[in-house]
Amino acid sequence: MSSDEHTETGTGWPQPADPRRPSGPAGEPDPRPEAPDPDELSPLAPEAAPEREAAPAEEPAAQGGGEPTVDLSAAAAAEREEPAAAAPAGARRRVSSAALMISVLLALLGFTLVEQLRTTSADPTTSAARQEDLVRILYDLNAREVRLRQDIATLEESQRQLRSGEQGRQAALQEATRRADELGILAGTLPATGPGLSVRFEAGGGKPTSASRVLDAVQELRGAGAEAMQISGGDRATVRIIASTFFLDGENGSLIVDGRRLTGPYTITVIGDPATMRTALNIPGGVVATVAGDGGTVIVEDREAAEVSALHAPIELEHARPVS
Secondary structure (H helix, E strand, C coil): CCCEEEEECCCCCEEECCCCCCCCCCCCCCCCCCCCCCCCCCCCCCCCHHHHHHHCCCCCCCCCCCCCCCCCCHHHHHHHHHHHHHHHHHHHHHHHHHHHHHHHHHHHHHHHHHHHHHHHHCCCCHCCCCCCHHHHHHHHHHHHHHHHHHHHHHHHHHHHHHHHHHHHHHHHHHHHHHHHHHHHHHHHHCCCCEEEEEEECCEEEECCCCHHHHHHHHHHHHHHHEEEEEEEEECCCEEECCCCEEEEEHHHCEEEECCEEEEECCCEEEEEHHHHHHHHHCCCHHHHHHHCCCCEEEEEEEEEEECCCCCCCCCCCCCCCCCC
């Protein structure tokens, strides 16, 4: 192909030679205006014009009269730089999200700490208490814990004994029966028998035995270990003596015991250790000596099997209750 028919431009596409094109000096640009780009005239591509305007101007043709060529290196470099510029923006977005999440967690932690401190400081029992009060409260709590642990141990032992079989149940029943009998004797609701004394008061010198002398004898016998007592009059009336029994002087030398009238002579039947009770009655200045000073007589006799058969009606408690 001859140079008169076709010429090649920098785009690589063959173009027909223009016979009217003047051949100017080498290195001078074509004085004719360039033809408008079809893409710029197209109404379907309005956004393509700025890209072409931003493209670098065509360099003049090389010396020798060649057509100007289009340099694509700038466009290729711009395309390579676009992903590199987009990467830091995405990284910044990820960093911003993590920072926001950390800020929210720190805010929640601070709110929780403030609420905890406010709740602790608002406790009236500890904030207003002195150090001595706090120590006392701690001591009381420890003592209560010890008592509760002892109660738990006692209940567990009782449970173990009750679960140990027929022998354990029988032993528990026997212990309960024995305790009930003891309480019945002390309360005067059950009769009793055992070794003891018979103490007889006989007046003399025309002066009856006063209630104070009988009461002194009862107190001496209780102090010596008497377990059960009763007092009888000359008319065979008998009254059981318990902890609440009272003695008063009645008319004509009689004696009022728990509201019941007795006439002399009076006899106290008591169950206990005979030797100990005898010694208590005969101490110097004791009951025997005092009655003798009033002109009366106290006769003390041992009993191998003294019987206390008089009973006292059960006392109904109105105010006292057992501690559970």
